[in-house]
Amino acid sequence: MKEFQAIQAPKGVSEYFPPRSQNFELVRETLIDSARISGYQLIELPMFEDTELFKRGVGESTDVVSKEMYTFEDRGGRSITLRPEGTAGVMRSVIENNLDKGQLPVKIWYSGAFFRAERPQAGRYRQFYQVGVEAIGASSPELDVEVIAIADRAFKSLGLKSYRLEITSLGDAASRNAHRKDLITFIEKMNLDAETAARAVLNPLRLFDDKREEIRSAMQNAPVLLDYLSPESAAEFASVQEILGALGIAYTVNPRMVRGLDYYTGTTFEFIHEKLGAQSGIGGGGRYDGLMAELGGADISGIGFGLGVDRVLLACEAEGLFDPEFAAGKLKVYLIALGAQSKSATIKLLNDLRTAGIASDMAYGDRALKGAMKAADKSGAQYCVVLGENEISSGKFEIKDMKTGTVKEVTMSTLIDFLAE
RNA sequence: GUGGUCGUAGCUCAGCUGGUAGAGCACUCGGUUGUGGUCCGAGAUGUCGCGGGUUCGAGCCCCGUCGAUCACCCCA
Numbered sequence: 474m475k476e477f478q479a480i481q482a483p484k485g486v487s488e489y490f491p492p493r494s495q496n497f498e499l500v501r502e503t504l505i506d507s508a509r510i511s512g513y514q515l516i517e518l519p520m521f522e523d524t525e526l527f528k529r530g531v532g533e534s535t536d537v538v539s540k541e542m543y544t545f546e547d548r549g550g551r552s553i554t555l556r557p558e559g560t561a562g563v564m565r566s567v568i569e570n571n572l573d574k575g576q577l578p579v580k581i582w583y584s585g586a587f588f589r590a591e592r593p594q595a596g597r598y599r600q601f602y603q604v605g606v607e608a609i610g611a612s613s614p615e616l617d618v619e620v621i622a623i624a625d626r627a628f629k630s631l632g633l634k635s636y637r638l639e640i641t642s643l644g645d646a647a648s649r650n651a652h653r654k655d656l657i658t659f660i661e662k663m664n665l666d667a668e669t670a671a672r673a674v675l676n677p678l679r680l681f682d683d684k685r686e687e688i689r690s691a692m693q694n695a696p697v698l699l700d701y702l703s704p705e706s707a708a709e710f711a712s713v714q715e716i717l718g719a720l721g722i723a724y725t726v727n728p729r730m731v732r733g734l735d736y737y738t739g740t741t742f743e744f745i746h747e748k749l750g751a752q753s754g755i756g757g758g759g760r761y762d763g764l765m766a767e768l769g770g771a772d773i774s775g776i777g778f779g780l781g782v783d784r785v786l787l788a789c790e791a792e793g794l795f796d797p798e799f800a801a802g803k804l805k806v807y808l809i810a811l812g813a814q815s816k817s818a819t820i821k822l823l824n825d826l827r828t829a830g831i832a833s834d835m836a837y838g839d840r841a842l843k844g845a846m847k848a849a850d851k852s853g854a855q856y857c858v859v860l861g862e863n864e865i866s867s868g869k870f871e872i873k874d875m876k877t878g879t880v881k882e883v884t885m886s887t888l889i890d891f892l893a894e
Numbered sequence: 895g896u897g898g899u900c901g902u903a904g905c906u907c908a909g910c911u912g913g914u915a916g917a918g919c920a921c922u923c924g925g926u927u928g929u930g931g932u933c934c935g936a937g938a939u940g941u942c943g944c945g946g947g948u949u950c951g952a953g954c955c956c957c958g959u960c961g962a963u964c965a966c967c968c969c970a
Contacts, residue, residue, distance in 0.1 A: 479941085482961095597969070849929090873930090
């Protein structure tokens with residue numbers, strides 16, 4: 474007879490708990506800060522949407538929509554999908570709430586969980602976290618670069634080094650159509666296996682990304698989209714590169730870059746980290762000219778990106794960027810009550826410290842002093858105060874610096890000032 | 895979704911050709927009166943992922959299943 478069956482987390486979900494959650498939080502906040510200081514504001518959206526939104530917005534031919542969505546029927550018989558990416562939902566909300574009727578561009582950021590039913594792998598989860606930005610309603614190379622710079626600045630301020638930025642341009646519709654025609658003609662002569670041929674029909678650009686050497690070398694001579702750009706598109710792309718150069722943001726042009734979502738046009742980019750194995754993309758994005766109109770909004774352009782928080786965290790770990798003390802916690806002071814009589818005064822002091830904004834904690838239960846000191850040590854607190862009857866009655870404490878071991882005498886009235894310094 | 899590898903204490907792992915489990919770290923307590931991080935001593939801890947099967951007997955063999963991992967597909 475079985476007493477219980479332990480319940481496991483669903484397949485492929487990542488969880489962040491202490492101490493690593495501290496690093497996760499740092500990564501996410503750093504990514505968000507970079508957007509905030511560039512004038513972007515929060516948009517908080519539902520995690521599930523009408524399935525139709527993604528079919529129309531992301532594109533039915535994409536892998537994401539055709540085989541990776543968590544779709545279910547709700548109690549009203551509506552088809553609902555857990556969001557697999559962020560941009561479509563943002564566009565929906567912008568249109569629905571008339572955000573595009575005010576001053577443009579609308580600049581917003583978001584952060585949260587996304588869902589794709591793929592086979593899990595390191596850095597690829599079924600529930601994953603992204604920080605994204607969208608700048609909607611203006612089309613200019615400066616804005617393209619601003620968005621790229623937000624990501625680049627965030628990575629740099631985390632201390633990341635082993636990553637590179639790849640950019641390309643998908644041009645306007647006329648450029649893409651001309652190229653597509655020639656590319657298909659080229660591919661039809663390639664004598665592909667059935668599976669690969671089927672993939673080529675869905676999106677011929679995919680073949681540029683194939684990992685097999687024979688396909689790679691065959692594709693060396695395939696026509697690339699950059700050679701088909703209209704004069705306007707080419708000029709825009711040149712301008713993007715010029716501004717990137719002026720800002721000192723290193724990049725390489727990769728004419729064979731492939732993006733997985735149908736809505737991209739014009740400038741597109743990808744950040745790739747070199748120490749992450751197969752799932753090396755830590756962020757990517759691009760311009761989307763037709764998306765707003767496709768979803769029933771005004772015919773205005775936008776640009777945005779999604780950064781993978783899980784992957785950026787892995788990248789930071791691969792580069793050994795985290796200070797162990799940071800992960801340990803951020804307590805300023807740790808209190809130890811000695812004896813039952815001291816407890817209530819200690820609790821009161823702890824509460825006062827917290828109210829004063831000083832991160833503090835105390836030893837719970839009735840641990841021996843030695844055990845309590847150990848707990849103080851492990852908490853990572855900067856200081857420790859032991860409160861016994863003497864301290865409570867005299868109002869004078871010894872505050873100990875846990876790093877140096879030095880002790881200093883303070884009084885009840887000067888303690889908060891001392892710690893708030 | 896396809897293929898390879900793996901799944902033993904909280905963590906990292908050991909466990910020889912099948913005979914009912916061990917180490918290090920961590921944890922708890924102690925090393926005489928109220929001060930941690932080092933050192934010494936003692937102690938607790940395991941549905942051997944789960945379910946079947948083969949066997950007198952399985953952590954070790956077989957099947958299934960769940961999960962992880964690596965690669966493919968694809969992507970953050």
